[in-house]
Amino acid sequence: MDILKMTRSIKPISGYNNLNYTAELEGRKVIIRVPIEDSEPMNPRMIPEAQMLSLLNNLEGFPVPRLYQSSEDPKFMIMEFIEGELINDVYPRGCRLPEQFIPQTVALLQKLSSLELIGNPLCTYFQDWPQSGDTEGFYLHMISLLEQTYLKLRGHYSYLYEMFELPDDLFERFRRIAGQLTPRPFVLSHGDLHRKNCILRNTEIVFLDWELSMIADPLYDVAVHLFKMEYLPEEQELFVGMLHDSLPTRFLAGFEHDLTSYLKAEQARALLIDSVRYVGQFHTAGTSEVLKKQLASKLETKLLQASAFWGNKCFSAEHIYDILSR
Template structure:
């Protein structure tokens, strides 16, 4: 690839309206004579709702020799900011097996293999952590950083979205049960954690899974990575049991010590975080408009599940149905 070609790809990507987008980046397929590429472009002004400590391209460079199925990074540009990856052919897991549908059997195997491979990435192959990062094994310090990011989201949006939060039953101190749980966490050695392994970040390709989106990777507690995965995947009960069992069997014992007590604690944070963060994200999507009826139903169904999971933590007896959540979102969008 010559020096001019990446910019040509970038320009082609910016002219292309057919793109997939997460909350932080747009991904655009661009066909070239040597094959398709994906141009990954940051979304200007995206609300920061997650903990990020490293540039994604640095993480991918570090894991390439240790993690088998990751996208191949071709080019990185700082000005303008974008990355170029080789296109991964295949099907997004979320299209093949959305929430409520069992995943192909090999997916569970590949997920456990990923978590196992992450434990083998040497610390000195990864970028330096921020000066304020907790010492190895300080799981309570690590967890408190996670909840401080969620607290920041709550502090930034609680006034603007006060009526939305009130109607959804978010209490005045939604993180109180989370902070109580952090006090009892067991100490475990830190390892590389992906922090975002879910159906929309997994491509099924030639009988294996390619794992995408490494921008939320951290040096932290492996039990947290499992908790995020279980929370976002919403497995069927037998699938979840299989993942947890295999995870415990495959990872070194020192990395799983005390997981039975600490996994529910991390899940409590993820459920509270999802309600706080996604209520704002989905309300903004409804306010912008232009969503298909199917997409609206997907968002409503998703937020209903997330809000109800958090409401149980906050002590609410009554759960919401989709109609209630949709009405709340539409009131916010119209007002």
């Protein structure tokens, strides 16, 4: 069967890097996931998602979609369609999450931290990666990848970054932080846990989109999750407390300090990367006025979050909307 030919008659759900088609194959509902050919990944992709899903499918207790088929030429994946409610649709930011969400998310992170990396076939994708425990090296590597992406984007979006009045020592500020981090073992991480990547199926949370998974300091995964989730204050306190209590002691030295450092890095990444994405969406033909105002509001938030560290210039959503509309 020509899978890609079949998708031509299906309207996809488009992400930043993939097209997702819902289809019926062999009597079951599936998702056909096809990379967008011309997309420019703005985050490191280390482990092929099919390889990560295959590993987790063969382990007990990981609520993830089942992988049915993957192909490298042409590139596509066929995986289980998860019947349920997307967390972002029914519990958006500002709404209290279902009571099982935090315990099950903590359980996922705890299970990932318990997986043995020695001899794991996924380690072959990390030959030139910082060694487990080299938290300083990992932090510096992630900042270096962010800087490379920034330099690529700056050629086309220099006007945007100039408008933000970013400091001259943009990345040196982060490099000064690296030496203050505490060494801890690395783990397999999801890398992108947020409301749009979680489905409530009956009483179970199923975790989607493993394309940014990597071997990392576990607090990196936690920081990305906290930043993108925007928990209510009491929910964040509950999540951090439950996670701290569930992790082995080898992960806990420097927990609070290092988590704060990773959050700062994530705020910086979000401003540099998401601002470009928002501007692209803003100027895409057919973008509604409602969505344009939402994008301007999101950018206002990103500027405020990054300003505590960078001292960049901030603008109101209304001013951003006016600038981008010119």
